[in-house]
Amino acid sequence: LAKTTQPISMDSYEGQEVNITCSHNNIATNDYITWYQQFPSQGPRFIIQGYKTKVTNEVASLFIPGDRKSCTLSLPRVSLSDTAVYYCLVGVTAAGNKLTFGGGTRVLVKP
Amino acid sequence: EAQVTQNPRYLITVTGKKLTVTCSQNMNHEYMSWYRQDPGLGLRQIYYSMNVEVTDKGDVPEGYKVSRKEKRNFPLILESPSPNQTSLYFCASSLVNGELFFGEGSRLTVL
Numbered sequence: 001l002a003k004t005t006q007p008i009s010m011d012s013y014e015g016q017e018v019n020i021t022c023s024h025n026n027i028a029t030n031d032y033i034t035w036y037q038q039f040p041s042q043g044p045r046f047i048i049q050g051y052k053t054k055v056t057n058e059v060a061s062l063f064i065p066g067d068r069k070s071c072t073l074s075l076p077r078v079s080l081s082d083t084a085v086y087y088c089l090v091g092v093t094a095a096g097n098k099l100t101f102g103g104g105t106r107v108l109v110k111p
Numbered sequence: 112e113a114q115v116t117q118n119p120r121y122l123i124t125v126t127g128k129k130l131t132v133t134c135s136q137n138m139n140h141e142y143m144s145w146y147r148q149d150p151g152l153g154l155r156q157i158y159y160s161m162n163v164e165v166t167d168k169g170d171v172p173e174g175y176k177v178s179r180k181e182k183r184n185f186p187l188i189l190e191s192p193s194p195n196q197t198s199l200y201f202c203a204s205s206l207v208n209g210e211l212f213f214g215e216g217s218r219l220t221v222l
Contacts, residue, residue: 034210043115043201043213044154087153092208093142094161098169101146101154
């Protein structure tokens with residue numbers, strides 16, 4: 001069961017890049033790393049998923065070093081609407097695998 | 112539209128009065144799961160199901176029951192609710208090893 005550690009909160013300004021790190025020392029070989037975004041009173045929604053190296057989609061990039069014991073979610077040029085809580089999830093939806101979310105990182109984007 | 116639907120969205124009940132929170136998904140996902148979210152504790156998994164008639168405990172199963180008689184439905188049952196089960200509950204579904212799709216949440220208050 002991979003336990004994750006993220007910063008509790010981060011402040012940024014519109015147009016800046018936000019990088020959120022997540023540590024997961026006991027990641028298992030078949031675990032994926034997935035990031036979710038959650039707005040108040042809504043369910044989390046998927047942002048990006050990766051296994052190793054770098055993954056990029058239209059909203060974010062995910063950097064995973066060779067040892068896979070940490071990762072960095074990068075949000076380019078954030079806007080006010082990116083203010084949310086971001087969760088790093090390490091695991092896989094397979095038999096016998098509980099999924100444990102960390103406490104999340106509250107990102108506040110200021111004008 | 113692909114979605115996970117939870118009902119009720121809001122509920123106030125009293126200690127000991129059995130209740131069921133329903134969850135339904137229309138994406139033919141094998142995997143379904145329930146989480147509770149409490150301030151400062153992130154999302155904690157209650158139960159999950161890999162497929163019909165296959166369920167397993169998550170990190171905080173005490174006081175809850177689930178069933179998976181049909182692929183699309185995964186109800187959460189509180190046989191005798193207590194005040195410490197006051198929380199925001201989320202249901203989620205996914206393909207095996209896929210991204211989680213969350214419902215909008217059910218806010219439960221037990222008096």
